[in-house]
Amino acid sequence: MSRNIANLTLSKSLPKAVDVVVVGLVTINKDETAAVGVTADLDKAYAAAYGRSVMAMAKAVGASPAADNVTTLPALKDTRVLVVGLEDADVTPERLRRATGNALRTVIGMEGAAGWQVAVSLEASDPELVQATAEGALLGAYRFEKLSETQDAAPVAGITVITGATTTVQKDALAAAAATSTAVCQARDWTNTPPNLLYPATFAEAAKAHLRDARVTVEILDEKALEKAGYGGILAVGGGSARAPRLVRLSYAPRGATRHLALVGKGITFDSGGLDIKPAGQMAGMKCDMSGAAAVIAAIRAIADLGLKVKVTAYAAMAENMPSGSSYRASDVLTMFDGQTVENFNTDAEGRLVMADAIGRAAQDSPDLIVDVATLTGACMVALGMRTAGLMTNGDVTTDRLLDAAEAADEDFWELPITEHTRTLIKSSVADMRSGSGQRWGGAVVAGAFLERFVPEGIEWAHLDIAGPAESEEAYGYVPKGAPAWGSGR
Template sequence: MPAPILPPLTTASSVPARVDVLIVGVTGTKDAPTVVGCPPEVEKATAKALGSSLAEAARAVGADPAVGSTAVLLGAKGRRLLLVGLGEDVPTPDVLRRASGAAVRAAGSLATADGGLQVGLALDATEPEAAQAIAEGAILGSYTYQPISSAEVAAPKVAALTLLTGGGKQVAAAATTGATVARAVARAREWVNVPPNLLYPETFADEAREWARDAKITVDVLDEKALAKGGYGGLLAVGGGSSRLPRLVRFSYAPRGAKTHIVLVGKGITFDSGGLNIKPGDSMYTMKCDMAGAAAVLAATRAVADLNLPVKVTTYAAMAENLPSDTAYRPSDVLTIYGGKTVENANSDAEGRLVLADALARSLEDKPDVIIDVATLTGACVVALGEETAGVLSNDDDLVEQVLAAADAAGELLWQLPIPATAKAKLASKVADVKSSGSRMGGALFAAAFLREFVGEHSWAHLDIAGPAFRSEGADGHQGPGGTGAAVGTLVALAQSLAK
């Protein structure tokens, strides 16, 4: 499967002559917009070509400071100025990320059939945080999933991006970091968007191996025979109803001098029909996205390696396809998870926690300092927090604070949910060590309580990304329809903070 087509991003201190579209910011009010970031020489030439000040021209074309709003001016020598709203106040990194994404998408709409636009961004990237956010948003705004079609693949609308910076090497380095993170997010998006008849456990594992090929990452893949030999009862049960058998992918990034060891675990259900507890048809349509947690941890690990962060990362992606058949696992089955703990299965549509349990239990042998799992785990979390906010549940409040800070830096919405004191009693089983589900009410909380059974005394946090992992609506800011790459930015930001 081809990698997503993304434009290269470079930095410059002045506008290159080859730039076709230059993106500048708009603040103030709609009645009195103020253009910001435009280089003086460009502003002067544009004003001369238009016969009016840039502010007057902006008002004439309806430039709006609402974040992500766009308008276009034809400047000197045929170059177009694309005005993007940055809000009424000083823009935050998150505003810059969303605005640059919307602006680059709008710039792409100006391309001819041949594509190939050279786009510059003059959005006052004088601080590292701003430069990183603009770079991330610009690249992600250019991402689109190429349909599977007999038609010829269209040329990319945006061929290259140039970010104007004024803060020296540190700011330029931050832009490079932003580009690295954005490419990882786009890789996760692409995996989520691939149809499930093409991306299933075996091919997903192959994709993961290819993704790590040029990085300082060691890759191990356990097939169904190795899983059976190792006693991975959760993966084997969940994947047993499909002819496309499960895989467990392990990434290891172990740089010299690393003082902190992070384990990342991702749910990789490449399609979730619900198994014998089959889902309604409408609920099944987007279930190719049920591997978004695995996509996130694999993509983030590559970004950490590319950034040469001095932190050790061991990553597990638990991959299975959950289908009904005569070999499918059943409600009331007792499964033996890696390491020996037994689980009474309550519902075959609560499969993600079972594959995660195998991976979490295995990860303890790596002796990590911190464990983070990421999963599109429960509809209950979406009911509680909506479609844009992920939940975080943990046995360590200090770790939660670190995760929340990382999410804030990455521009992702995350909210802490509790694990009730009553959870252990509700997960009690009469036929096994633990039951897989506790209560329909508060389902996200009891799912996390179940996972907690497999992390021992280790510092652990669970990210339930069921809401934000997939976007059914149209584009907004740097987000397009389909897979979003949720949690990738948070995981990289967390690794950066733990590497200090």
């Protein structure tokens, strides 16, 4: 699989050859509107072609500064002009990101869009605003490449961000946008790939290929290595499938790093529910059950590309949960990687088992913080909906750190509590613990309480349940229909 990201450049002026120009509209003085990013040359061209300025034309066709508003103006020969709503003049990075995302989603939906050059002129000069503009454009231009014997050209080949300054700080901001957006789009690609093409072995090899030219070491444990090392959870979940499980370990260790972050991602490439099989209507979206693994693999590549001074070890636990004569069962007792035993309560609660093994292995690296990312429970979707993910941690400092990071990435998370009562619900009379409570209530926090048992004392830990936002039924802002790649820094 390859990711066809548009070429990204920075310029103080509009390119001579451009297919689409994106400008903005803001509210000033409460009820007045003003154009943003309209160059003198663009105004002159509109005056020559239509006898009025861009602003006058925008008013004539009903353009609005409201959020999510995108208006197409009459074209100038072969150049199309889009006006996006930026609300008030005090724009924020996220407002720019969403506006440019909306604009580029409009562009890729235009008839004849193929290899187009797009200029985004929204007067962004502050590095943070330059980065946000570029990220919104790149992510909005994303399209999963259709699986066909004939491949259409990408709708957008190049994006130029027009800025008042092109110094080192703006160029660095553009490079950061390219790194993070490329990572997000790769995670989207993996998550959107059908499960007959992306299964544990091919996913592991795709991760290895993706990191081949990065400063990241890759280790892939196959079923024999997993059995030898005692990964009872991963082996149980993957045991019912003809496609054997994998555990991918990735390491980035820059010179001078003083902190160590461990990332753990759930990589269930397809979840049928196992012997506790899902209803047919709930199975179609289960190719997205590996989006946590996609997020951590993509994230470590972006971290390495950006040269961040933090040691990162990532684990992607990959398995296919299928029913067969070799499937694990409800009431089986499993011996996990760290030696603890688990009474399994439901084969459709497979994610916590592979995650527990991977968290136990990550703990052996003695990181300062473990962050696990998983489409773990339908209960979290019931509690928080489809655009908000659940957060559980073992400390207030960790909670604050993760919520700050989520805000910077514009990902909505809500903290859920793991109470002492919740911890009692996973007691077992035949093993060290049970993998679930057997009750309908509080399923997301019960799963969190289970994972917490595999985090040694003294290590900070955060659990991200991204079951709701991992797949979007509609496109909005810079989020496409399908996989948004939640948790990868989108």
